[in-house]
Amino acid sequence: MKLARLIGVSLLASSLSFAAFAHNHKSKADIVDTAVAAGSFTTLVTAVQAADLVDTLKSAGPFTVFAPNDAAFAKIPAADLNALVADKAALTNVLTYHVVAGKVMAADVVKLTSATTVQGQDLAIEVRDGKVFVNGAEVIATDIETSNGVIHVLDTVVLPTN
Template identity: 50%
Template sequence: MKFLTIAAGALLLAGSPALADHHGGMTKTVVETAMASPQHETLVAAVTAAGLADTLSGSGPFTVFAPTDAAFAALPAGTVDTLLKPENRTQLQSVLTYHVVPGKVKAADLVSLIQANGGEARLTTVAGGELVARVEGGKVVLTDATGGTATVVATDIAASNGVIHATDAVSLPG
């Protein structure tokens, strides 16, 4: 079985945001695109608290499986507040980078990869963990290291340095 493994070092390439003419006219980075979304306010707050905004505004490219505000709200009470505390920054970074795959993986490419690999694709995240993607009921579902699942609810939200796919749950690295 083939595995989608993309060098995690791409996250370290935190240069200036890419120029729009090199990325199909898109001028907003994945962070700026998430900031413009009313469904990703918690994610943006978490990225900022984790000190990852500059990195994720770099050249990338990045594929971000972005939990919605409702996904964060579904976590046990107090989880988000605890993660946002400065003393938990490393844990927050781990959770957030578990949602990022280096490279630009559009929805159609991911579905093709799933089909080509017997019904699942293994995505190596920037955190070094793995998300397993499958198609269930016509939608891409990600299984995290704890066995939790997140359904992709919006796809191919374009950014100058990658692509965002919104999810209905927060994936956990284990």
């Protein structure tokens, strides 16, 4: 399936409010199944599958995932996104840059200035005007608890420096 078409379809699906889902749903499902059920992470789930990271994100963890939603992925030009998905090593590098070992709830995230990702580089964390930013991407939903960690939703895909 062409990723550009997938993004268009998933943007329609994401018109359902993920914030309402997160607020009303404390999931017993793992990170992957929670993302699938939300309906607004279609591109992320497709990328996780392409990078063979499903089993990792279904493992015991715990993990904190700063998860870009479909609208965040839609900001990337389709050709660039398709090229990224086609390059498994680069895709894995980008996806693991969104994951921190351990379960870090929002109340703890706001006390941090950085967090080391499982990819190995640090994410810069900043609180401005009552909003939390991770490498400049705004955190738009927090504390979506899963059986193996927590998801915080980003409005932009963050990229490692290498």
